[in-house]
Amino acid sequence: MFALSVIGQSAVAQIDITGGSPAALPSLTGNAPSPAGPSTAAATESLVLEIVVNGTSQGEPSNFELRGGELYAEPQSLTNAGIRVDDVKPGADGWVALASIPGVHATYVARTQQAVLEVATDRQVAQQIGYRVPAVPKATPGTGFVLNYDATYQRSSGEAHGDQFGVWSEQRLFSPFGVFDNTGTYLNGTDINRYTRLDTNWTYTDATKLFSLTVGDAISESLAWSRSVRFGGIQIRRDFALRPDLITFPLPMFTGAAAVPSAVDLYINGLRQYSGNVAPGPFQIAQAPSLTGAGVAQVVVTDALGRRVTTSVPLYVDTRLLAKGLFDYSVELGFLRNDYTLRSWSYDSSPVFSGTFDYGLSDRLTLQAHAEAAKDLRNGGAGAVLALGNRGTLSAAVAGSNENGKSGALASLGYQYIGPRFSLNLQGTRATSGYRDIASLSGASTFEHLYQATASVALYRTQSASVSYIDSKDTFSGHARVVTLAFNAQLGTRLSLFASVFRDFSQTKVYGGSVGLTMSLGGNASASATVSQSGGHTTADVSASRPADFSGGWGWAVQGGAGADYRHAFAGANYRASFGDFQATAQRFNGTTTGTLQAAGALVAMDGTVLASRSLGDGFALVSTDGVARVPVLQENRVVGVTNRDGYLLVPDLSSYQRNQLAIDPLALPADTMIDKTQMDVAPQRRAGVLARFGLSRYRGASVSFVDADGNAIPPGSVATVTDTGASAVVGYDGVAFFEQLSTMNAVSIHGKNIDCAAEVAFDPSTARTMPQLGPIACRATRKP
Structure with a gap:
C-alpha cells in the first residue's frame, strides 16, 4: 500500500506540492514509541547487522551494540538508513538506544543477523528523487587560435551598378587564462574602403563559481525596466549561462509516501517527465517541468501488485523568478561607446557605472535593484516579481533619476499569465519628462510611456488567435497606438495558415493586413505564398526553400514577388561542408540585378596544425590520433568524421563546461596499432577548444x-x-x-x-x-x- 500527503491531512491518494525543498514531512501516523523488549543479557555485545526498514533492506551492514537486550546504534548509521534522528540526543558515548526514538520499533533477529526496524512515516527522511544539481565537470583547458570569417562579394548591374566586397572577421586567442577576442568589418566598394573595429575584449570565466570577468568592450546587463548600453571598461557578473544545465527558477516539489516498494511516474500536461522507483517511506520529486506558465502535474504511484493511484495537481512555472536564496548580479564600469559599426575608437571621455542585482527572497518573490551613475547623472530603482500561485505573476518597479539638478521618475507595472488554452500579458511603463538613464547619454531615444496588452487563445487543437495593443511614445518614433489581430491554423499535417490585420489609431490611413499559406514539400523543403495590403497598396510573394542539412549537403531557395511599385525575383543555392558554408544568389529588384557570393567558416591553429572548419561560436575539440589517418571519430555515439592524413579531425558545436563524449572506432584501425584509450569526456571552456589525444602508436614488435x-x-x-x-x-x-x-x-x-x-x-x-x-x-x- 502507499499514501500521498497534504499538510494537515492523511489519505491514500493525496499529494502536496510546494516550492523548494521542505525541511520535514508532516506526521502521517503519530505513532508512539514502542516499548523495549525484555532484557536478555546484561553484557554489551558488538554486532554488525543488516538494517531492514519497513521490510526493505538498506544495503551495507552497520555497527550495533546489544546492551541489556536493547539495540544501540550511532546516529550516522540511522541517518544513512533514512531515519531522522535530529531531535534525539545520544548518550555520553555518542550512541542512541533505538527504543528511545519515537516512531521506531527495533527487533534483533540473530538467525539472519538483521536489525529489523518498523519506522513511522514522520520519522523517515524523505527520499530525494528527480532533479539533482549536476556536478560541474572539470574544464579541459586548451590553447590555440581561431579565425572566424564571413566574406561576401556583391555585383550589381542595371539602374544601380557597382561592386562591393565585405568581410566580417573574428580573431580569438584562447588559453587556460581566458579568451582574447577581436571582431571587425572590412568594406571595399564604391566610395568606401575601410576596416572598422567592432569589439575587443578579454574574458575569464569560472563555471564552478558562475563567475565572469570581461575587460574591454561589453554590453551592460539590464532588467525589464532598464536599458543596456555598449561600453568599454570592466564587467564583473554572475553568469548562469556558464551552466545551462542548472535550474535557477523555483522547482515544484511533490511530496508523498509509499508503504511498499513502488514505481513513481510524473506527467506534466500529459507528457512523462520522470520515472523511477521508491522504497517504502516518504519521497520528494523535484523535477523541472518542460513548460512555462500554467499546467497540470499528475503523479502516478504503482505498487508491486499493480495497484495504481493517480493524483492531479495544478502548477505554474515562471522562469523570471529565482529560487529562494539564489542571486544574480552584474557590475560595469567604463566609457560609453559611440558610433558603433561606424568608428573604431569612439568613446565618451567621462566614465559611467551600472549595477544590477536580483535576489530570490522566497520561491514566490524575487527582488530586483538597478543603479547607474555618470558625470552629471544619478539613476536608481527597485523592482520585484511576485508569483500569484496558479494565477500568474505580477511585476512592479520604480526608478528615479537626477541630471544636473533636474529630477525624473519611472514606474512600471505588469501582469503575466500563460496557460495551455489562454494567455494574457499586460505591461505598462511611464516616465516623466525629466527621467534620464545612461542609455540616453549615448544618443538612444527617451520615452514617455509604453503600454502593452496581449491576449491569445487556443482554438480547438491546431488553431490559435491573438490580439495585441501597443501605445508608445518616444523621441525617435513619436506616438503610435497600434492594434493587431492574428490567427494561425494547422491544416492537416502539411499545411498551415496565418493571417493578421493591424491599425495605427494615432495616424490616418495607417492600416493593413496579410494572409499566407505554408506547405511542407517533404524532405525538409517547404513553400509559402503571402498576400499583403498596407496603405492602400497590395503585394504578393511566393517562395520555396530547402535548407542544407546540419551534417552537410546542398540547400536552395527561390522567391518572387510583385506590388504596385516593385518587382522582385530571387534564386540561391548553398552548400554546407565540414570546412565552411558557401552560398551563391542572384536577385532582380525592379531594374537592378545583383549577384552575390558568400563564404563563411573558420581557421583553427592548434597543436601545431591548421584546420578549416565551419564558423565556431562556442566550444570545439581537435581530435588527434597521433598521425594515424582515416580513423572514424564519434561524438555521443554518432560518427562525425574521420581523421585527415595527419591524424586530426576538428569537432565543432560542443557544449562548454559540460561533458561531451568523444570516441574512436578501434575496429577501423590496423592490427599493429596500440591504443591508449578509445573514449574520453571533454568539457571545453566557453568559446575555446580542447585537444582530445587518443594516444595511438604502431607496434614495432x-x-x-x-x-x-x-x-x-x-x-x-x-x-x-x-x-x-x-x-x-x-x-x-x-x-x-x-x-x-x-x-x-x-x-x-x-x-x-x-x-x-x-x-x-x-x-x-x-x-x-x-x-x-x-x-x-x-x-x-x-x-x-
Missing part, C-alpha cells in the same frame, strides 16, 4: 619463440626482459613471448624456475605491420640449474 640449448621450449611463466629498454614479457606456451617494441638488435635475458639464460633477437622494423613470428631462438644458459 613481434612474437618470439625461445628454446633452450637442447631445443626444448622455455617453460611458461618465465619472464623475458629486453636489456636495453627494460621492457618485459611473460613467456607462454611453446616458449613464445610477445614484445611491443623491438630494436634492430635486442639482447634478451630470461629468468624463471630452473632457467636463467640470454638470447640475441634480430628484428626487421619493416615487417612490424605484419606482426611477425620470430624464432625459435636459442637461449644460452648463464648459470646451471
